[in-house]
Amino acid sequence: xxxxxxxxxxxxxxxxxxxxxxxxxxxxxxxxxxxxxxxxxxxxxxxxxxxxxxxxxxxxxxxxxxxxxxxxxxxxxxxxxxxxxxxxxxxxxxxxxxxxxxxxxxxxxxxxxxxxxxxxxxxxxxxx
Numbered sequence: 621x622x623x624x625x626x627x628x629x630x631x632x633x634x635x636x637x638x639x640x641x642x643x644x645x646x647x648x649x650x651x652x653x654x655x656x657x658x659x660x661x662x663x664x665x666x667x668x669x670x671x672x673x674x675x676x677x678x679x680x681x682x683x684x685x686x687x688x689x690x691x692x693x694x695x696x697x698x699x700x701x702x703x704x705x706x707x708x709x710x711x712x713x714x715x716x717x718x719x720x721x722x723x724x725x726x727x728x729x730x731x732x733x734x735x736x737x738x739x740x741x742x743x744x745x746x747x748x
Contacts, residue, residue, distance in 0.1 A: 621672070624665045632658055633683060633690075637665060642674055646697075647682040647748070655689040663693070666700045673704045675711065681729070682717040684748040691728070698736045705737060712738050717745045 621639045628634030628648035636645040652658040679701055686694070704712050716729035726742065733740035 621669065624662065626662075633686075635662060637662075637669070639669060639674060642676070642678070644677060644679040645682065646680070649684055650686040650690040652690070655687075655693060659690075659693040659696070663696055663700060666697060670700055670704050670708065673708055673710050673712075677701070677704060677710065677712045678715060679712065680715040680717065682745070682748060683725075684719075694732070695735070698732060698738060702736050702738055713741055714738050715741045715743055717743045717748075719746075719748075720744045 623638035623640070624635055625637075626632070626635040631649065632652045633646050633648040633650040636643055636647075638644075646662075681694075683690075698714070701712050701714070704710050714733070716726075716733075718725040718729065729740060729742060
Protein backbone atom coordinates (compact mmCIF):
# COMPACT_ATOMS: atom_id res chain seq x y z
CA UNK A 621 0.00 0.00 0.00
CA UNK A 622 1.42 3.35 -1.05
CA UNK A 623 2.01 5.92 1.68
CA UNK A 624 -0.17 9.01 1.83
CA UNK A 625 1.97 12.10 2.29
CA UNK A 626 0.43 15.58 2.14
CA UNK A 627 2.46 18.66 3.04
CA UNK A 628 0.98 21.02 5.62
CA UNK A 629 -0.10 24.49 4.52
CA UNK A 630 -1.33 27.51 6.45
CA UNK A 631 -4.89 26.13 6.20
CA UNK A 632 -4.53 22.36 5.84
CA UNK A 633 -2.84 19.78 8.04
CA UNK A 634 0.10 17.68 7.07
CA UNK A 635 -0.55 13.98 6.62
CA UNK A 636 2.01 11.22 6.94
CA UNK A 637 0.36 7.80 6.71
CA UNK A 638 2.71 4.94 5.95
CA UNK A 639 1.52 1.38 6.54
CA UNK A 640 4.99 -0.10 5.99
CA UNK A 641 6.61 2.25 8.54
CA UNK A 642 3.56 1.94 10.82
CA UNK A 643 3.35 5.73 10.96
CA UNK A 644 0.03 7.59 11.04
CA UNK A 645 0.37 11.29 11.78
CA UNK A 646 -1.97 14.24 11.23
CA UNK A 647 -0.35 17.56 12.20
CA UNK A 648 -0.52 21.34 11.90
CA UNK A 649 -3.59 23.53 11.49
CA UNK A 650 -6.83 22.53 9.81
CA UNK A 651 -9.41 24.96 8.52
CA UNK A 652 -9.59 24.18 4.78
CA UNK A 653 -12.12 26.06 2.72
CA UNK A 654 -13.27 22.81 1.07
CA UNK A 655 -13.04 20.46 4.04
CA UNK A 656 -14.70 17.49 2.35
CA UNK A 657 -12.52 17.62 -0.76
CA UNK A 658 -9.42 17.80 1.43
CA UNK A 659 -10.38 14.97 3.80
CA UNK A 660 -12.07 12.58 1.34
CA UNK A 661 -8.74 11.15 0.05
CA UNK A 662 -7.56 10.72 3.65
CA UNK A 663 -10.67 8.83 4.65
CA UNK A 664 -10.56 6.74 1.48
CA UNK A 665 -6.92 5.80 2.21
CA UNK A 666 -7.85 4.80 5.77
CA UNK A 667 -10.75 2.70 4.50
CA UNK A 668 -8.34 0.87 2.21
CA UNK A 669 -5.94 0.46 5.12
CA UNK A 670 -8.72 -0.88 7.34
CA UNK A 671 -9.19 -3.82 4.96
CA UNK A 672 -5.61 -4.96 5.63
CA UNK A 673 -4.54 -3.11 8.77
CA UNK A 674 -1.36 -3.72 10.72
CA UNK A 675 -1.73 -5.74 13.92
CA UNK A 676 -1.19 -2.52 15.87
CA UNK A 677 -1.94 1.01 14.70
CA UNK A 678 -0.83 4.09 16.62
CA UNK A 679 -2.64 7.08 15.13
CA UNK A 680 -1.08 10.37 16.20
CA UNK A 681 -2.93 13.70 16.25
CA UNK A 682 -0.74 16.77 16.59
CA UNK A 683 -3.12 19.56 15.59
CA UNK A 684 -2.59 22.99 17.06
CA UNK A 685 -5.91 24.28 15.74
CA UNK A 686 -8.89 22.96 13.80
CA UNK A 687 -12.35 24.29 12.96
CA UNK A 688 -15.74 22.65 13.48
CA UNK A 689 -15.84 21.28 9.92
CA UNK A 690 -12.52 19.51 10.57
CA UNK A 691 -13.92 18.23 13.85
CA UNK A 692 -16.62 16.38 11.92
CA UNK A 693 -14.01 14.86 9.60
CA UNK A 694 -11.88 13.77 12.57
CA UNK A 695 -14.86 11.92 13.95
CA UNK A 696 -15.27 10.16 10.60
CA UNK A 697 -11.59 9.20 10.71
CA UNK A 698 -12.03 7.81 14.21
CA UNK A 699 -15.06 5.78 13.12
CA UNK A 700 -12.95 4.24 10.36
CA UNK A 701 -10.21 3.41 12.87
CA UNK A 702 -12.80 1.95 15.21
CA UNK A 703 -13.72 -0.58 12.50
CA UNK A 704 -10.15 -1.92 12.66
CA UNK A 705 -10.81 -2.85 16.29
CA UNK A 706 -14.39 -4.09 15.89
CA UNK A 707 -14.27 -5.78 12.48
CA UNK A 708 -10.62 -6.81 12.22
CA UNK A 709 -9.90 -7.41 15.92
CA UNK A 710 -6.62 -5.50 15.81
CA UNK A 711 -5.18 -2.92 18.19
CA UNK A 712 -5.58 0.80 17.61
CA UNK A 713 -4.60 3.66 19.86
CA UNK A 714 -4.98 7.39 19.25
CA UNK A 715 -2.17 9.56 20.62
CA UNK A 716 -3.64 13.01 21.23
CA UNK A 717 -0.86 15.61 21.54
CA UNK A 718 -1.51 18.98 23.15
CA UNK A 719 0.35 21.82 24.81
CA UNK A 720 0.18 21.78 28.60
CA UNK A 721 -1.53 25.18 28.66
CA UNK A 722 -4.04 24.26 25.93
CA UNK A 723 -6.98 23.09 28.03
CA UNK A 724 -9.34 23.40 25.05
CA UNK A 725 -7.39 20.89 22.97
CA UNK A 726 -7.22 18.47 25.91
CA UNK A 727 -10.98 18.84 26.42
CA UNK A 728 -11.74 18.16 22.75
CA UNK A 729 -9.54 15.06 22.80
CA UNK A 730 -11.26 13.85 25.94
CA UNK A 731 -14.66 14.33 24.31
CA UNK A 732 -13.58 12.27 21.29
CA UNK A 733 -12.26 9.53 23.57
CA UNK A 734 -15.68 9.28 25.21
CA UNK A 735 -17.52 9.11 21.88
CA UNK A 736 -15.67 6.19 20.32
CA UNK A 737 -14.34 2.78 21.31
CA UNK A 738 -10.66 3.52 20.71
CA UNK A 739 -8.14 3.89 23.55
CA UNK A 740 -6.63 7.38 23.71
CA UNK A 741 -3.24 8.35 25.09
CA UNK A 742 -2.89 12.01 26.02
CA UNK A 743 0.57 13.39 25.48
CA UNK A 744 1.76 16.80 26.68
CA UNK A 745 4.17 18.35 24.18
CA UNK A 746 6.38 21.43 24.35
CA UNK A 747 5.79 22.68 20.82
CA UNK A 748 3.96 21.79 17.63
